[in-house]
Amino acid sequence: MEIIKHDDFYILDDGRVREFLFVDEMKALLIDTGFEDDEILKAVRSITDLEVEVILTHGDPDHTGGLRYFKEAYLNKEDWCLVSEDFKLHDIKEGDVFKVKNHCLKAVSMPGHTYGSMAFYDEDNGLLFSGDGIQKIGPIFMFGQKRDLALYIQSLIKIRELVNKDTIIMPSHHDFPLDVKAIDHDLNDIVGLKDGKLKGERHPFMPCLIYQGDYVSYLIDDHSLASINL
Numbered sequence: 201m202e203i204i205k206h207d208d209f210y211i212l213d214d215g216r217v218r219e220f221l222f223v224d225e226m227k228a229l230l231i232d233t234g235f236e237d238d239e240i241l242k243a244v245r246s247i248t249d250l251e252v253e254v255i256l257t258h259g260d261p262d263h264t265g266g267l268r269y270f271k272e273a274y275l276n277k278e279d280w281c282l283v284s285e286d287f288k289l290h291d292i293k294e295g296d297v298f299k300v301k302n303h304c305l306k307a308v309s310m311p312g313h314t315y316g317s318m319a320f321y322d323e324d325n326g327l328l329f330s331g332d333g334i335q336k337i338g339p340i341f342m343f344g345q346k347r348d349l350a351l352y353i354q355s356l357i358k359i360r361e362l363v364n365k366d367t368i369i370m371p372s373h374h375d376f377p378l379d380v381k382a383i384d385h386d387l388n389d390i391v392g393l394k395d396g397k398l399k400g401e402r403h404p405f406m407p408c409l410i411y412q413g414d415y416v417s418y419l420i421d422d423h424s425l426a427s428i429n430l
């Protein structure tokens with residue numbers, strides 16, 4: 201696990217997925233817990249011994265794999281069904297605020313990648329922790345029962361309107377940081393896909409098609425395609 205100090209917070213990156221850790225005098229705040237084999241607590245304890253508050257961008261296993269190390273966590277209720285372990289979860293709703301140091305992280309609901317996907321917007325510091333919904337390269341997983349392409353497009357439009365133009369985006373996967381143009385690029389590709397401009401190719405081993413856009417790729421199955429009535 202690579203630990204990168206970025207301004208006044210830490211990025212924990214195993215090369216597959218990244219988490220974000222903030223520390224003040226009283227507590228630490230961790231966004232996501234990585235894969236099960238990440239030993240996230242070891243990485244956190246190399247930085248701080250303080251109590252850790254955990255907030256989750258969504259319920260996929262590459263973000264919730266390390267939950268067992270913590271007593272409780274915040275996750276939007278729509279994604280509780282994705283967490284298999286019996287675990288103490290608190291709901292996150294749009295507008296909830298998590299404060300640590302001089303960061304005020306406001307929860308922004310962005311359903312689509314999962315129904316309970318949340319981004320955390322730190323307006324004062326110009327940062328958006330976007331989970332999986334905004335990425336460069338990708339692929340963004342949009343197959344399986346818990347995805348909704350139509351909602352995903354609406355969420356991208358909403359977040360584009362919400363964030364200031366100089367916001368730095370911190371996605372959980374692949375290239376980072378991104379600037380706000382990434383939202384337009386993702387939107388352009390997913391709308392192109394919806395309009396039939398991208399051709400899907402069968403994935404070599406997963407039950408889905410790969411749609412390669414100019415900026416990002418999407419993994420999509422028939423169920424997700426039905427949600428936008430292609």
Ligand SMILES: [Zn+2]
Binds near residue numbers: 260263372373
């Ligand atoms: Zn992910």
